[in-house]
Amino acid sequence: MTDAALGDLDRPTREQLADLPPTASLVYLELYAADGPRTLRQLTYRMARPETSIHRALRQLHDEGLVSCDPRHTDPPSSEWSVDG
Template identity: 90%
Template sequence: MTDAALGDLGRRTREQLADLPPTASLVYLELYAADGPRTLRQLTHRTARPERSILRALRQLHDEDLVSCSPRHTDPPSSEWNVDG
């Protein structure tokens, strides 16, 4: 799991995460502590949560402008997620 804690985050970010489900906070913390972007598969593995839950969390975090997604040109193509700011 992640080494980051909610207390490490800014007040505004903590307030945004408080309104989201726990899986979204977990995914955000994993991305926050990561040394670079993560794919859905990596996040699923690191958080031990179902892919569907991770996808939902990523959409919610993206809607809150907390994370961004960039295409990864591999075969098959996938996306990489990263914390904004």
């Protein structure tokens, strides 16, 4: 999956992630270590987790202001997710 670890993150981010489910932390670390934005499908494939779990984690991270979502104008349309900041 990812080479990033929670210890690589700043303290406020670690504290925010501590209040979220473990899948949200894993998704955040995957995006943090990525070389660019990722779609839900890419994250699901890379992390080998159910799409519903990844989607729920992305929404929780978005609600916390830790990740952002940009629409991608493809057919079918999808969104790209990335770490804020």
